[in-house]
Amino acid sequence: MSAITVATTSRTRSADLQDSLLDFAEDIDLAPLDGAVERRTLTRGAWVDIRPGWLQGADALMSKLVEGVGWHAERRQMYERVVDVPRMLCFYDEDDALPDPVLDRAKTMLSDYYGAELGEPFRTAGMCLYRDGRDSVAWHGDTIGRGKSEDTMVAILSVGAARVLSLRPRGSTTTWARYPLGHGDLIVMGGSCQRTWEHAITKTAKPVGPRISIQFRPRGVR
Numbered sequence: 001m002s003a004i005t006v007a008t009t010s011r012t013r014s015a016d017l018q019d020s021l022l023d024f025a026e027d028i029d030l031a032p033l034d035g036a037v038e039r040r041t042l043t044r045g046a047w048v049d050i051r052p053g054w055l056q057g058a059d060a061l062m063s064k065l066v067e068g069v070g071w072h073a074e075r076r077q078m079y080e081r082v083v084d085v086p087r088m089l090c091f092y093d094e095d096d097a098l099p100d101p102v103l104d105r106a107k108t109m110l111s112d113y114y115g116a117e118l119g120e121p122f123r124t125a126g127m128c129l130y131r132d133g134r135d136s137v138a139w140h141g142d143t144i145g146r147g148k149s150e151d152t153m154v155a156i157l158s159v160g161a162a163r164v165l166s167l168r169p170r171g172s173t174t175t176w177a178r179y180p181l182g183h184g185d186l187i188v189m190g191g192s193c194q195r196t197w198e199h200a201i202t203k204t205a206k207p208v209g210p211r212i213s214i215q216f217r218p219r220g221v222r
């Protein structure tokens with residue numbers, strides 16, 4: 001009798017394990033962009049496009065990237081002090097192999113969808129790993145390159161814990177828009193957004209797990 005009970009229990013357990021492995025092995029795939037992207041017009045020629053749930057199988061991609069990306073910490077001069085950049089980073093230049101084929105497909109899909117409007121393809125992939133709510137990115141525009149003077153686009157795919165991307169017009173100290181970016185969501189900042197608006201991932205005291213952001217940019221935009 002007791003042997004049967006044990007056998008039943010172990011069957012259930014292995015079935016559970018198999019289910020969770022199946023969940024884990026859910027195919028990593030991208031849903032269509034056509035007809036599923038919503039544009040929010042900001043001021044001064046800036047806009048944001050949102051495509052929630054673009055990536056399926058985001059758990060599998062998250063694990064793969066946490067393990068497989070050559071994350072490194074950076075330190076940065078802040079006035080008189082050198083401080084830790086509060087997130088881990090990795091940059092894939094246009095000829096670098098991306099850590100999962102789905103990211104190549106993402107880049108191609110974005111280039112196909114936005115090519116006519118953007119006038120060029122997405123080329124590079126920057127990655128940030130926010131280990132917990134203490135990791136952040138301060139208010140900034142991506143203006144190291146051409147975003148300083150030209151309209152452009154920065155497309156961000158998020159995996160892992162949801163964090164809020166905040167936006168404000170340059171010169172303002174108040175947040176005008178908050179976009180919670182969840183597991184598999186896409187947001188695209190476009191038009192003049194990098195030079196006329198600023199964005200940030202602010203710290204949160206809430207207990208949040210790790211989040212990875214993958215930013216696709218055209219050549220010369222940083």
Ligand SMILES: O=C(O)CCC(=O)C(=O)O
Binds near residue numbers: 126128165
């Ligand atoms: O984590 C994000 O989604 C934003 C990252 C960002 O703004 C940047 O790397 O320039």
Ligand SMILES: [Fe+2]
Binds near residue numbers: 141199
């Ligand atoms: Fe940025």
